[in-house]
Amino acid sequence: MYFSDLKLHHQLQKALSIQNFNELTKVQELAITRAMQGHDLMVAAKTGSGKTLGFAVPMINQLLTKKPLSRQDARAVVLAPTRELAKQVFGVIKKQCDQTRLQAAIIIGGENFNDQAKKLKHNPEIIVATAGRLADHLDAKHVFLNGLEILILDEADRMMELGFKEQLNQINSAADHRKRQTMWFSATLDGEFITKMAENFLKSPEKIEIDRVETPHSDIEQAFYFSDGPKQKDKQLITLLPEARTQSLVFVATREDTERLSAMLISHDFSAAYLHGEMPQGKRNQTLNDFVNNKTGILITTDLGSRGLDISNIKRVINYDLPKKADEYVHRIGRTGRAGSKGLAFSLVGKKDWWSFVNIKERLKQDLAINNMAGFFTKFQGLKAQQNRGAQTSSPMSEKTPNNKRSMAKNRPRTEDMPKIKDHDAGATMIKRKRN
Numbered sequence: 304m305y306f307s308d309l310k311l312h313h314q315l316q317k318a319l320s321i322q323n324f325n326e327l328t329k330v331q332e333l334a335i336t337r338a339m340q341g342h343d344l345m346v347a348a349k350t351g352s353g354k355t356l357g358f359a360v361p362m363i364n365q366l367l368t369k370k371p372l373s374r375q376d377a378r379a380v381v382l383a384p385t386r387e388l389a390k391q392v393f394g395v396i397k398k399q400c401d402q403t404r405l406q407a408a409i410i411i412g413g414e415n416f417n418d419q420a421k422k423l424k425h426n427p428e429i430i431v432a433t434a435g436r437l438a439d440h441l442d443a444k445h446v447f448l449n450g451l452e453i454l455i456l457d458e459a460d461r462m463m464e465l466g467f468k469e470q471l472n473q474i475n476s477a478a479d480h481r482k483r484q485t486m487w488f489s490a491t492l493d494g495e496f497i498t499k500m501a502e503n504f505l506k507s508p509e510k511i512e513i514d515r516v517e518t519p520h521s522d523i524e525q526a527f528y529f530s531d532g533p534k535q536k537d538k539q540l541i542t543l544l545p546e547a548r549t550q551s552l553v554f555v556a557t558r559e560d561t562e563r564l565s566a567m568l569i570s571h572d573f574s575a576a577y578l579h580g581e582m583p584q585g586k587r588n589q590t591l592n593d594f595v596n597n598k599t600g601i602l603i604t605t606d607l608g609s610r611g612l613d614i615s616n617i618k619r620v621i622n623y624d625l626p627k628k629a630d631e632y633v634h635r636i637g638r639t640g641r642a643g644s645k646g647l648a649f650s651l652v653g654k655k656d657w658w659s660f661v662n663i664k665e666r667l668k669q670d671l672a673i674n675n676m677a678g679f680f681t682k683f684q685g686l687k688a689q690q691n692r693g694a695q696t697s698s699p700m701s702e703k704t705p706n707n708k709r710s711m712a713k714n715r716p717r718t719e720d721m722p723k724i725k726d727h728d729a730g731a732t733m734i735k736r737k738r739n
Contacts, residue, residue, distance in 0.1 A: 333511045334486070335360050343508040344486040345501055355395045358455050358486050363399050365453065365484075366428055372482060373450025378428045380454050382474070384461035385607060386411040386433060386584065387591060392457060393431040405429060412436045413584025420445045434462055438470035441477055451478035453486070456504070460489040460497060468500070475504055522640035523648050527660065528676040530651040531683050536623055539676055540564070541571060543649050544601065549618045550594070553603045554635050556624035561603045564623065574600040580607050606631055622650035625659035629666035632659075657686045 334346055334357030346354060362379050371378055381396070383389040393409040400407050408427040410419050412435055419436070423445045430437070430446070440446045454475070456462065462471060485505045489497065492510060501508070530536050544551060555561055561577035568575035576590050576599045593599045597616070606626060617639045626632050632650075639646025652660050652673050664671045675681055 334358060337509050337511065338362075338484070338486060339364060341484065343484060343505040344488075345492055345505060345508045345510045346486065346488045347492045347510075347512040354488050355392050355457070358457070358488070359392075359396050359399055362429070362453050362455065363396070363403065363405060366405055367403055369452075371428075371450065372452055375426050376447050376450035377426070377430045378450065378452045379430070380437070380448065380451060380474070380478070381429070381431045381457060382434050382437070382455065382459075382462065382471070383431065383457045384433070384465055384467070386413060386587070387607070388458065389431050389433055396429060396431060400429065407431065410436050410440060413587070416440075434467040434470040434474065438473050441473060448474065448478035449480070451480075451483055453484050454478055454504070455486045455488070457488050459487050459500070463497075463500065471500075472503070481506075522644065523636050523646045525636065525648045525650070525671065527650045527652050527671060527673040529673055529681040529683050529685075530653040530656075530676075531681050532653050532655075535679065535681065536651050536653065537564070537567060539651055539679060540621060540623060541568070542676070542678065543619075543621055544568075544573065545619070549600065550597060550616055551601045551619045551621060552617055552635075552638050553601060553621045553623055554626070555603060555605060556626075558605060560623070561605060564603045568601060568603070574598075576602055578602055578604040578607060580605065606635070616644075617646070619647040619649065622648070625650055625652065625656040625663070627659055627662075629659075629663045632663050633667075654683055654686065 334344060334354065337344055338358065338361035346357070358381070362381075366378050381389075381392055383392055389409060389411050393407065396407050406425065406427040407429040408419075408422045408425075408431070410423070410430055410432040412433055416439070419440065420443070423430075423440060437446070441448070456471070459471075485508075487501055487505055487508065492498075492501075492512060528539065530539055540553065553564065555564065558579040558581055561579045565575045565577035576593060578587060578590050582590070590599070590602070594602045603623075620636050620639045622632070622635060626635065636646070636648035639648060650656075650660075660671075660673070673685070
């Protein structure tokens with residue numbers, strides 16, 4: 304049992320019928336304990352650390368044990384950056400509410416606005432929402448937050464990156480009273496912008512920082528491979544994917560590549576689908592459901608899929624393109640190695656990815672190396688530091704490109720250059736698959 308306060312322990316068991324506190328993560332333990340003591344919270348924790356339960360438990364407990372400030376207004380609002388994450392959060396909260404008298408509703412973009420207005424007329428105690436759609440309902444006066452008791456911002460940094468600062472401020476103003484408790488969850492608590500925004504939302508918050516985003520899960524084995532660009536990346540991607548139906552996530556930089564690579568993999572007899580933000584909501588839902596239920600083996604996605612996909616059996620993540628921000632890299636690879644299982648994370652590093660790799664290496668403070676993939680000759684071997692990058696120096700893995708056939712043969716990648724990774728034969732050549 305993690306709780307030092309037995310009263311809190313028994314109170315939670317009684318309110319939520321929770322039996323096994325020994326399975327709580329450190330993030331959950333600290334968030335639950337501090338929140339139940341009434342503190343505003345600023346929590347920095349890596350993805351997959353179980354923070355949803357960390358705020359859901361004290362929120363539901365408070366709503367069950369305290370008198371509401373208003374009989375009509377929502378009592379708690381949970382904001383998420385994407386529709387997919389909102390659905391994941393709603394699933395956790397709904398499961399807890401099923402044991403109580405509390406009603407929860409989900410309000411996200413891409414779904415019928417009038418149907419959502421009807422839901423809000425029933426005055427649900429808890430609203431899980433994306434910031435943009437909730438702001439629309441505030442403008443339409445379908446919902447009021449004057450009596451809001453708890454405001455939770457899940458992945459607040461991501462919401463601001465996506466441009467929801469105005470909507471967040473609108474929601475904050477609509478529920479601006481001294482009795483409100485606010486919990487702010489973010490990948491990091493660093494940065495002037497984060498600090499200033501948090502000052503507007505929270506009152507004397509307690510800070511909790513555990514397993515910060517700079518440190519990937521120890522259960523994830525990482526490997527980086529040189530690449531000469533899209534044509535070679537396509538072939539390398541096929542080599543990296545497993546023969547058996549093992550769920551894999553492939554991250555790309557553009558919406559166009561999600562569709563192109565999905566079609567390419569299907570033509571090679573893989574079970575693949577794509578996901579990006581411009582898809583109709585119904586198609587997004589179906590694509591995710593098929594992937595969650597293992598009807599689809601490979602999902603090609605933009606960074607839309609880097610957060611909010613809580614699927615325990617994703618065995619590998621492949622970065623076809625590296626993200627520009629190091630934090631996003633950690634969120635991406637955090638889709639694997641969940642719930643105590645081992646995961647594999649492969650990244651293809653071409654000329655356009657080079658400085659992203661440098662940033663990732665500097666941010667993670669890890670001795671990351673790039674290898675040549677067996678079976679492939681790759682001219683690109685890194686870039687030298689440019690003067691405009693200040694103090695950065697050239698990477699020890701930067702090499703001159705071979706300029707004659709003899710040196711090309713000498714520098715041709717060998718199978719032993721590949722790191723030995725279980726469940727993956729990185730030295731295999733492209734496999735021609737038979738149709739079932």
